[in-house]
Amino acid sequence: MPDLTRRHALGAAAALAVTVGTPLTAAVADDHADHADHADHADHDGDAGHGGRQAPRAFDEVYRGRRIQGHATEGGGHHHGAGYAVFVDGAELHVMRNADGSWISVVSHYAPVSTPRAAARAAVDELQGARLVPFG
Amino acid sequence: MTVRKNQATLTADEKRRFVDALIALKRSGRYDEFVTTHNAFILGDTDNGERTGHRSPSFLPWHRRFLLEFERALQSVDPTVALPYWDWTADRTARSSLWAPDFLGGTGRGRDGQVMDGPFAASTGDWPINVRIDGRTYLRRSLGGAVRQLPTRAEVDSVLAMSTYDMAPWNSASDGFRNHLEGWRGVNLHNRVHVWVGGQMGTGVSPNDPVFWLHHAFVDRLWADWRRLHPGSAYLPGAGTPNVVDLDETMKPWNDSTPAALLDHTAHYTFDAA
Secondary structure: OOOOOHHHHHHHHHHHHHHOOHHHHHHHHHHHHHHHHHHHOHHHHOOOHHHOOOOOOOEEEEEOOEEEEEEEOOOOOOOOOOOEEEEEOOEEEOEEEOOOOOEEEOOEEEEEEOOHHHHHHHHHHHHOOOOEOOOO | OEEEOEHHHOOHHHHHHHHHHHHHHHHHOHHHHHHHHHHHHHHHOOOOOOOOOOOOOOHHHHHHHHHHHHHHHHHHHOOOOOOOEOOOOOOOOOOOHHHOOOOOOOOEOOOOOEEOOOOOOHHHOOOOOOOOOEOOOOOEOOOOOOOOOOOOHHHHHHHHOOOOOOOOOOOOOOOOHHHHHHOOOOOOOHHHHHHHHOHHHHOOOHHHOOHHHHHHHHHHHHHHHHHHHOOOOOOOOOOOOOOOOOOOOOOOOOOOOOHHHHOOHHHOEEEOOO
């Protein structure tokens, strides 16, 4: 992974947590602690780390008040061969797997993270409550 | 002849003309066509499939051509305008004149990231975000919010020192100059700047922020600097590479020019200083 390491990403999430507004504030402290805990064990999220080509495990959770889901797909569609689909409150988030096994999404395109769940959480952080609009 | 200048050296009149041309393109709908094109390539370029605009050798010639198209559109509004470049190794804080209200405006407010000053603030009514991936229609930024430091000159020089243009597998895992400049590997130059700006600049619809053009004009300048430093180093790959634009293959979406035809920027513009 490039310079933006997992720990930098956590720093970013912490910075964001400081600046988000009242609707999310109550949820931030607990969810952020949860985020940090999971991120420290991110390799347990699935087989997404370090070039494994198997699809990561499915996930379904509420993160900072948003439902995030991810699961492997049967190819085709508009996933460009990603073989994995991620949703935020039911709307698909376009995600992509890099050659080194890291992940990005269209919401956070230039900052790879280790798993699709981490990409979904980064998208929720970035969206600050906004809804995704359908793509392509 | 078009001369691309360091943004820090622009006169008040040059800034005003540049901003006015951007807003005129926005009003006509032409600006948003560029955002749409960029996002289509962001979504479509993949490490193991066809890749043209990003994560591939043609990242540099593709953006050179994209910026040329955009600059010509600006010049159709005001022929005196050229794209300025932002040397983010030098102007590396939110206090730079780049972010002043007479130019691009500053960082976003804490609550929702909304840019509140400058010509592109939503309150002006001149800069609606129409091509978007979420419901927010206002320009957003969080300068230095997601990553603290812009690249340093020493980091740039370490990448300029790489003599091989690009290497197999010709994607985000490659060693060599192109991928280190793009930032998927190593000290991370181009990608990190997108993340440092934040807001739409961190997303697939990054050209929604006018700083996109100034960022890429500097990345383009670094490619020119690299060519001068390594006159014996060629664009690679030369031929026969599946899913990748070879030296003499045409690039989508224009289908009428090749990396070979874009290597020499001086046919189109020069820079203000060596």
